[in-house]
Amino acid sequence: MPPSSTVENYLKEVYLGVGRLPAGATLLPMGQLASALGVAPGTATTMVKALAESGLVDYEPYNGVRLTAAGTRLAATVLRRHRLVELFLVQVMGMRWDEVHDDAEHLEHVVSDRLIDRIDEMLGHPETDPHGDPIPGKEGTIRERHFETLLTCPVGTRVVVARVSDQDPVFLRFVERHGLKPGQVVSVEARDEVADAVQLRGADDATFTLGARAASKLLVDVTPEAAAAATPSSARDAAPRR
Amino acid sequence: MPPSSTVENYLKEVYLGVGRLPAGATLLPMGQLASALGVAPGTATTMVKALAESGLVDYEPYNGVRLTAAGTRLAATVLRRHRLVELFLVQVMGMRWDEVHDDAEHLEHVVSDRLIDRIDEMLGHPETDPHGDPIPGKEGTIRERHFETLLTCPVGTRVVVARVSDQDPVFLRFVERHGLKPGQVVSVEARDEVADAVQLRGADDATFTLGARAASKLLVDVTPEAAAAATPSSARDAAPRR
DNA sequence: ACAGTGATTTTGACTACTCAAAAATACAAG
DNA sequence: CTTGTATTTTTGAGTAGTCAAAATCACTGT
Structure with a gap:
């Protein structure tokens, strides 16, 4: 039972959302998560409770969500697929950097490990995507630099x-x-x-x-x-x- | 409301199934459709009735299904995406012809028109995929040769x-x-x-x-x-x- | 003409995901 | 304290797709 696209999107958005939090904060408010995902607040609550049940996030009612270690690993592989695909579309397919996001948004959920590894290799194991976002490693390691x-x-x-x-x-x-x-x-x-x-x-x-x-x-x-x-x-x- | 992956798969399988029918027959029996899709027979019946409702297939209870013109057009674009992706994975990504089917099966539902056109162009508007299956044209035209x-x-x-x-x-x-x-x-x-x-x-x-x-x-x-x-x-x- | 067999459809139920709207909660300001 | 506001959770309901099992149908052979 691989995680559904929905689950992958929630985890990805929790990761990204927590990253955008003001210094010190580590819990992403539900409202922010819901609007990032384009769903109603209640929907996010329901889903996050399920994710907490599966051990992918820590959920504190009325306070917010944060990824567990397992959730972080999964979010990283999604981000890795997304960013490698974006770079691939620009470098290999000759697409403009401003038009690759939507395709990557869909492709990130379906490219196989085999294919993503081929892409990674073909690009020479790049560290960042066209927007400068870091590409997580194969084993879910993310090295975020502070800028x-x-x-x-x-x-x-x-x-x-x-x-x-x-x-x-x-x-x-x-x-x-x-x-x-x-x-x-x-x-x-x-x-x-x-x-x-x-x-x-x-x-x-x-x-x-x-x-x-x-x-x-x-x-x-x-x-x-x-x-x-x-x-x-x-x-x-x-x-x-x- | 673009067709769901499920709908695309049903149409694709009806197209392929009808093609495998003995000479003369044009209606694909439900059982064959169900097993091609890996779903229970009742599931196929329910879904096919909905497809008939949308005008994508003709459905004769107890006899079988066949695509309408609209359904054929849609099936053709799915097949086009599938086969272009397969050829792309072999020719550009250097994958073996026996390992591209599963990836193509997923990618066929998510690649954008823009991307598939790029792929088509990059491959020089090929006529067949690595298995010799014809690649439908951009406007849903399929030229099947008889062999x-x-x-x-x-x-x-x-x-x-x-x-x-x-x-x-x-x-x-x-x-x-x-x-x-x-x-x-x-x-x-x-x-x-x-x-x-x-x-x-x-x-x-x-x-x-x-x-x-x-x-x-x-x-x-x-x-x-x-x-x-x-x-x-x-x-x-x-x-x-x- | 009719029973038996195999395919098909119907039924009832379930999962995953979603929404709108009502209820509950947290919190800041008086 | 208490009230107002914004956020969050709960509730009830709906859609898409699925299954297992019961009911139905079509067709073969006698």
């Missing part, structure tokens, strides 16, 4: 985009137009708390402004090594780092 | 294997070992009605015997053009014809 965002990183430094945490095609195309794909370099010129905006200078030396919401979706690497390693001059079509 | 089998073709002629109608990996590997993949040439030396067997000579000049059941699964092209076009001498790893 600043364009909203929190020091002003005046050159940083390397590491990860774009939004799958909306419109946003992704915007990011691409401004040279903000993972691996690309950008300078933070100024930040205006009141205006809720960040002033940036791209690799092409043009400056532009991002609102706080958008800026917070761009995770960046502020270490000097990253800046040094990054495509130095005209970095227009940066690929995710290996 | 003899090793059980019905004239004795003493060189024929070209066109299609292998069994997905069992064990059988497929057997077929491969004896040089009977689609595109490969074989000579029918003799046929013994009583012993229920066929004597064959492969491209490597070795002779071997096939039982009637196995022989009837190998569809062959008996036209002289086919024999002429086929890989002339050492045809060991024949690919399906384009």
